[in-house]
Amino acid sequence: MGITTREILFAERPVGEPTLATFELTTRELRDPGEGEILVRNAWLSVDPYMRGRMSTAKSYVAGFELGKALQGGAVGEVVESNAEGFAPGDLVVHDLGWREHAVLKAAYARQLESPVAPPQAYLGVLGMPGHTAYAGLTRVGELGPGMTVFVSAAAGAVGSLVGQAAKKLGAGRVIGSAGGPEKVRHVVDELGFDACIDYKQGDIRGQLKAAAPDGVDLYFDNVGGEHLEVAIGRLNLHARVVICGMISQYNATDLPAGPRNLINLVTTRARMEGLLVSDHADLLPEFLATVGPWVAAGEITYRETIREGLESAPQAFLDLLAGANTGKMLIEL
Numbered sequence: 001m002g003i004t005t006r007e008i009l010f011a012e013r014p015v016g017e018p019t020l021a022t023f024e025l026t027t028r029e030l031r032d033p034g035e036g037e038i039l040v041r042n043a044w045l046s047v048d049p050y051m052r053g054r055m056s057t058a059k060s061y062v063a064g065f066e067l068g069k070a071l072q073g074g075a076v077g078e079v080v081e082s083n084a085e086g087f088a089p090g091d092l093v094v095h096d097l098g099w100r101e102h103a104v105l106k107a108a109y110a111r112q113l114e115s116p117v118a119p120p121q122a123y124l125g126v127l128g129m130p131g132h133t134a135y136a137g138l139t140r141v142g143e144l145g146p147g148m149t150v151f152v153s154a155a156a157g158a159v160g161s162l163v164g165q166a167a168k169k170l171g172a173g174r175v176i177g178s179a180g181g182p183e184k185v186r187h188v189v190d191e192l193g194f195d196a197c198i199d200y201k202q203g204d205i206r207g208q209l210k211a212a213a214p215d216g217v218d219l220y221f222d223n224v225g226g227e228h229l230e231v232a233i234g235r236l237n238l239h240a241r242v243v244i245c246g247m248i249s250q251y252n253a254t255d256l257p258a259g260p261r262n263l264i265n266l267v268t269t270r271a272r273m274e275g276l277l278v279s280d281h282a283d284l285l286p287e288f289l290a291t292v293g294p295w296v297a298a299g300e301i302t303y304r305e306t307i308r309e310g311l312e313s314a315p316q317a318f319l320d321l322l323a324g325a326n327t328g329k330m331l332i333e334l
Helices: 049-055 120-124 129-141 158-169 182-191 205-212 226-233 278-297 311-322
Strands: 003-010 023-030 037-047 075-082 092-095 102-106 149-152 174-179 196-199 217-222 236-244 272-275 305-309 329-333
Touching: 003 311, 023 311, 037 092, 037 120, 037 311, 049 311, 075 102, 075 120, 092 120, 120 329, 129 158, 129 217, 129 236, 129 278, 149 158, 158 174, 158 217, 158 278, 174 182, 174 205, 182 196, 196 205, 205 226, 217 226, 226 236, 305 311, 311 329
Parallel strands: 149 174, 149 217, 174 196, 217 236, 236 272, 305 329
Antiparallel strands: 003 023, 037 075, 037 102, 037 329, 075 092
């Protein structure tokens, strides 16, 4: 007989900004695992900006959330019951059936943490999807080279914070971030080791970036879009790269703003702008873990976590994430 558990349902499709009414906490009976399946007790849940896109009916790279059904997201948990070869009770696994306290899933969709070099929740952040995204964007899409000047928006977030630190370790000449507010700016420079960080809440992003990157930008890693993207395009050097990872400034927009007005700069600079989906770079996961894992284990990478307690805190945590209230990775501890 299955167990009783709780999960967060997608209750209402938002128009503009999501609200608490977008979500519903419910209790249900969970079936026993079938052949090739495992029952997992989730310990940590990931809260990510990309989930906003899955709340829309627009065609996208991943299926949207279904109304009345549990949301999905990254999770780390412990196997409670196994009906699958190679998995045993007590195993730690990473999977995508978060936003619930327990999950039954095919073992093929779970990845075991056999020799973790950091606390389990790090595999949802710096050693998980956000870290993998940062590494793939820098090394493959952005083709980072020695001495490059790198600019990254949302530099205090889960992806941006590793982009800057990894860029420095991989040979970048100068790394500049953008963050909101003096506390985040200090964190980016003093703790993460960026060479400079602009405060977009102070305005004049264009002037701030010109002062921080007087010789231009060779690689822009975009997590924000909007004005940041236009300003960055205006500072690109010859044959620069622009990695489009996210555009959180537009996720709640009901009418999309006009695109950057200076795309002609891509012609004059012969720059390249390319979108990034980490799922296209799954083959880089072993290399990413082999490279970044030892840095994390040695304390050479700084990462912050914004932690909320209990499944019921997940909806507000998501709203806070979209409002920029987090520093580093937003997590739910169960």
